[in-house]
Amino acid sequence: MREEDKSKGQLIEEIQELRRRLGDGVADEAAGRETGTVRSRCAQSAFHDDPRESNQLFRRLFDGIADISLMIDISGKIIEVNQRACACLGYDRQGLLGLSAMEIGVGIDFTRVEDTWKSLGGGNVITLEGTYRCLDGTVFPVEENIRAFEYRRQDLFLVCARDISKRRRAEAGLEEKVAERTAQLRQEILERKLAEESLRNSEQKYRELVENANSIILKMDGRGRVIFFNEFAQKFFGYKERELLGRSVVGTIVPEVDAGGRNPGSMIRDLASHPEKYARNENENMRRNGERVWIAWTNKPLFDSWGRPVGVLCIGNDITELKRTEEQLQIFRRFADNAGQGLAMADLDGQITYMNTALVGMIGEVEWNPGQGRNLIDFVPKEHRQKLRTEIHPLLFERGDWTGELPLLSGKGHEIPALVNLFLIRDDAGNPRHIAELTTDLTHQKETEREIMRAKESAESADRIKSAFLASMSHELRTPLNSIIGFTGILLQGLAGELNAEQRKQMGMIQSSARHLLQLINDVLDISKIEAGQLNLSIASFDLLESFEGIIQTIRLAAEKKGLKLLLDFDPDARYVVSDRRRVEQVLINLVNNAIKFTDHGEVRVKSTVEGGHVVTSVTDTGIGISPRNMGTLFVAFRQIDGGLARRYEGTGLGLSICKGLVAMLGGSIWAESAGEGMGSTFTFTLPVAGGQ
Amino acid sequence: MIMKPKVLIIEDNEQNLYLTTFILEHHGYDVTQARDGAAGIQIARSNHFDLILLDIQLPEMDGYTVAGHLRSDSELDETPIVAITSYAMVGDREKAIAAGCTGYIEKPINPDTFIPELVKYLLAAKEDAD
Numbered sequence: 001m002r003e004e005d006k007s008k009g010q011l012i013e014e015i016q017e018l019r020r021r022l023g024d025g026v027a028d029e030a031a032g033r034e035t036g037t038v039r040s041r042c043a044q045s046a047f048h049d050d051p052r053e054s055n056q057l058f059r060r061l062f063d064g065i066a067d068i069s070l071m072i073d074i075s076g077k078i079i080e081v082n083q084r085a086c087a088c089l090g091y092d093r094q095g096l097l098g099l100s101a102m103e104i105g106v107g108i109d110f111t112r113v114e115d116t117w118k119s120l121g122g123g124n125v126i127t128l129e130g131t132y133r134c135l136d137g138t139v140f141p142v143e144e145n146i147r148a149f150e151y152r153r154q155d156l157f158l159v160c161a162r163d164i165s166k167r168r169r170a171e172a173g174l175e176e177k178v179a180e181r182t183a184q185l186r187q188e189i190l191e192r193k194l195a196e197e198s199l200r201n202s203e204q205k206y207r208e209l210v211e212n213a214n215s216i217i218l219k220m221d222g223r224g225r226v227i228f229f230n231e232f233a234q235k236f237f238g239y240k241e242r243e244l245l246g247r248s249v250v251g252t253i254v255p256e257v258d259a260g261g262r263n264p265g266s267m268i269r270d271l272a273s274h275p276e277k278y279a280r281n282e283n284e285n286m287r288r289n290g291e292r293v294w295i296a297w298t299n300k301p302l303f304d305s306w307g308r309p310v311g312v313l314c315i316g317n318d319i320t321e322l323k324r325t326e327e328q329l330q331i332f333r334r335f336a337d338n339a340g341q342g343l344a345m346a347d348l349d350g351q352i353t354y355m356n357t358a359l360v361g362m363i364g365e366v367e368w369n370p371g372q373g374r375n376l377i378d379f380v381p382k383e384h385r386q387k388l389r390t391e392i393h394p395l396l397f398e399r400g401d402w403t404g405e406l407p408l409l410s411g412k413g414h415e416i417p418a419l420v421n422l423f424l425i426r427d428d429a430g431n432p433r434h435i436a437e438l439t440t441d442l443t444h445q446k447e448t449e450r451e452i453m454r455a456k457e458s459a460e461s462a463d464r465i466k467s468a469f470l471a472s473m474s475h476e477l478r479t480p481l482n483s484i485i486g487f488t489g490i491l492l493q494g495l496a497g498e499l500n501a502e503q504r505k506q507m508g509m510i511q512s513s514a515r516h517l518l519q520l521i522n523d524v525l526d527i528s529k530i531e532a533g534q535l536n537l538s539i540a541s542f543d544l545l546e547s548f549e550g551i552i553q554t555i556r557l558a559a560e561k562k563g564l565k566l567l568l569d570f571d572p573d574a575r576y577v578v579s580d581r582r583r584v585e586q587v588l589i590n591l592v593n594n595a596i597k598f599t600d601h602g603e604v605r606v607k608s609t610v611e612g613g614h615v616v617t618s619v620t621d622t623g624i625g626i627s628p629r630n631m632g633t634l635f636v637a638f639r640q641i642d643g644g645l646a647r648r649y650e651g652t653g654l655g656l657s658i659c660k661g662l663v664a665m666l667g668g669s670i671w672a673e674s675a676g677e678g679m680g681s682t683f684t685f686t687l688p689v690a691g692g693q
Numbered sequence: 694m695i696m697k698p699k700v701l702i703i704e705d706n707e708q709n710l711y712l713t714t715f716i717l718e719h720h721g722y723d724v725t726q727a728r729d730g731a732a733g734i735q736i737a738r739s740n741h742f743d744l745i746l747l748d749i750q751l752p753e754m755d756g757y758t759v760a761g762h763l764r765s766d767s768e769l770d771e772t773p774i775v776a777i778t779s780y781a782m783v784g785d786r787e788k789a790i791a792a793g794c795t796g797y798i799e800k801p802i803n804p805d806t807f808i809p810e811l812v813k814y815l816l817a818a819k820e821d822a823d
Contacts, residue, residue, distance in 0.1 A: 475750055478779040479706055482801035486712040489804030495719050518801065536787070 224264025272309030342439030578691035599623030703733035730754030764793035
């Protein structure tokens, strides 16, 4: 050991120096906590006695220092080391002594050693961090405390260094954690930024949503003043946002009349305490131009952080159209409910979905509700259900409707005669969706029909009796007339012997009266046949000219007896007609006979022409004419113009009435014209050329 | 010498039967009388007649039925049958023709036109036979 080589004196000096230094309290830093102990021990005895012992003590003390301890002169050469230094740096003592401090990495700047020295004057300590290099080249971090002291008039540095690898490692761990945390924070910041961005986007979206929503969105404060009013609302109500902001809803979009003097504030408080009552309500609101609109509102009270109501958020949708439709529907419903006929609607299976009051009344019930689960078939009597299924139902679906008589079965099992009209109600695509039923109660009608039928039967029966009576009377009257007319004719012919002039005159009167009586019987029979519609016509085409000429020929004698001219003016176009010859002749004979009967001077002219498919025949005379008073009753049976005439002019009074009936049956018409009494008259009748039936 | 035309009158009313018979015989006809349908049919079958005058309103068997029976006999299907009808019931004329009558004369008969009408039917029947 080099220490042992040193002279004893030298060592003593060193110890003394050390003692001095220790006495100054400089060494206690390097010795750590043990310093105190050392000092006290030193103070007791130790170093004075034996320099060798003192040297050993120094060694022990020096080696006992837990830090790397180095003594370095100002040239930077290491002049003393402790065991710890050797252990840490991997050298033996000899290897270290004389080595340059810079070699192992001591932090003293030896290029400016004077300054360093000075700065350490007065017991100052420099603490540095650095890196020491071991013999094997490995390095480790250290913290070194550097002091300056004088030893044997030599300026020296005492360097105490501590391996801070552990601390560094700990520090490094900390930094790692810090870095990790920093990264986390960065991430958090990034996420927050993203969240903020997303929030901004979302806010934008919501703003756009609110602004562009096809709903009215409005916010009002606790006193009912508008604080937000979206674009849709502005357009809808016709207010600009700035016109409405700060104004009360009452008097603007809520008509004052409807508010009924209620304070919007109290309404809002009510709303806040009973939100369910206001969650959804329908109100009639008003546009700026005064137009009333119906809005369905969803209202949500808004509260501040103390829970006090501060306003309401209202979202509204225009339901005006809906309301109107509803109203129309309501009206329609009332119309259906109150209709006098029975109305029912059913699904395609016949399950009834609606019945009106009239139908409910018909089936003898007081009330009906959809829950009763009734089917249309329930109201059809059992014996008609088969028909409904196999006949009516297929027809209904084939043609879309069915109408017919189908009795209605009342709740008490009575059958009500009814006329039923069933029809399908289709959707826009034309698919049947519902069956509608319109029921007319025929009870009253059926009764009337039965009454009419009874009346008709009784009338027909009376008619038959009348006809039989007339036929029988006619036969019974003719049989004796046959004898009267027949034998009068034979006597007048002189077949039973010659008659004298007086006998011939009286026989002629009998014959005339008998013929009049026969005419009367024939007319009565004709008129009753016409009235009963029992006159049979024999329709065929015939030569009207030939027929008329024949008649004129027959009657001319009678006309000439009265000194009258009888003329026929016949248009050849009127020659052929389709009609009943016998009846047409009957009419003309009647009219010409009448004309001759009522004319004393002048002529009777028969004229036929064709006009619009009809042969128009007129009989014009220059006779007594007809007063306007008598014109109206001319064609009425048994009404010969007046009582006076009847005596002067023979007749049954049925002729014109029969003519009118016959002409009507032949499809024509008949009328009379006269300029007045004494002015003559014209009777005209028409016949369809092609027949009337 | 021209044969007298033979006429059968089926008529229940005595006065009418007398009237018709008087006129016909006065005009040179050979008249046979029957007072009901059954008798008329029997007489018609056992004799030849140039014309049969048939009243429609007969008791028991009416004129339509009598005409039907007469027409069903092949011997009689050519003989003109003239119905005497009171023209009282609806469709009497049509029914008479449908039953097989050749023609009809309305009651009451007119002595002035009665014989000419009968001659018309006799001539028509003679033309058919020729």
